[in-house]
Amino acid sequence: MEYRLIELDPEHPGFRDARYRARRDAIAHIALAYRSGDPVPLAPYSEEEHAVWQGIRQALAPVHQESIATPLLELERALDLDQERIPQLRDVNRRLRQGAGFSMEPVAGLVTPRIFMEHLGRRIFLSTQYIRHHSRPFYTPEPDVVHELVGHAASLLHPGICALSQAFGRAALKADAQDMERLTRIYWYTLEFGVVMEQGQVKGYGAGLLSSVGELERACSGEVPLLDWDLDAVCALPYDPTTFQPYYVLAPSFEQALSDIAAWLAVQS
Ligand SMILES: [Fe+2]
Numbered sequence: 001m002e003y004r005l006i007e008l009d010p011e012h013p014g015f016r017d018a019r020y021r022a023r024r025d026a027i028a029h030i031a032l033a034y035r036s037g038d039p040v041p042l043a044p045y046s047e048e049e050h051a052v053w054q055g056i057r058q059a060l061a062p063v064h065q066e067s068i069a070t071p072l073l074e075l076e077r078a079l080d081l082d083q084e085r086i087p088q089l090r091d092v093n094r095r096l097r098q099g100a101g102f103s104m105e106p107v108a109g110l111v112t113p114r115i116f117m118e119h120l121g122r123r124i125f126l127s128t129q130y131i132r133h134h135s136r137p138f139y140t141p142e143p144d145v146v147h148e149l150v151g152h153a154a155s156l157l158h159p160g161i162c163a164l165s166q167a168f169g170r171a172a173l174k175a176d177a178q179d180m181e182r183l184t185r186i187y188w189y190t191l192e193f194g195v196v197m198e199q200g201q202v203k204g205y206g207a208g209l210l211s212s213v214g215e216l217e218r219a220c221s222g223e224v225p226l227l228d229w230d231l232d233a234v235c236a237l238p239y240d241p242t243t244f245q246p247y248y249v250l251a252p253s254f255e256q257a258l259s260d261i262a263a264w265l266a267v268q269s
Helices: 018-033 047-067 070-079 089-096 113-121 145-157 159-174 177-192 213-219 254-268
Strands: 103-106 124-127 195-198 201-204 248-251
Touching: 047 070, 047 145, 047 213, 070 145, 089 103, 089 145, 103 145, 113 124, 113 159, 113 177, 124 145, 145 159, 159 177, 159 254, 177 248, 177 254, 195 254, 201 213, 248 254
Parallel strands: 103 124, 195 248
Antiparallel strands: 195 201
């Protein structure tokens, strides 16, 4: 049996693609050899992988103009990620350091929420470098470089989101398993899939929305239930990461979302 560093679920779009699986393993090796604080190694992307990135960016651009919260749209313009070539984390980090000092460091795949948040506390955002399978460019069952860079990177230039990310990290340090579950749900329904009201319109600010054309349109469509802004209720809501979300949590404004989450976290830690 062939040795695989990265296991994929049989339902994964790349499960039967030997070439894709070899690429996943090669990029995972980069992350596994990485030591925190070293310069982030370059991921050598193929032309096919750049083309996947380009196709997703082209599809997302008009939807972002319409549907994402203004502070993130402005930061996205400031970050100005390449539209045609997959940016390297090393280059993105140069820009992030000019903000609140966050940097992205490579990981081979999904890490536990505790590990993820503890790194946030140290202003490190753990980021995958591989890209999703070309057969389904608008779907990924796991975070990939599109999710990390298009979804999260610009937000790491926002002082409020950086402070909040560090607060999640502080709370995680003291959290038992039950607390960790609550923290993870708050993060999920806000910084991953949150929506806000902005001048009478629903806008996305969560990274899972910013990196998915289908899910961003869906969240802002008015056709999916939007739950009231009540963080004590949100932290009791389980979630399913494998499919479109059945509802989204709507904050009255972007600013209030950040300040209320910060206040909620302050009580936890
Ligand atoms: Fe994410």
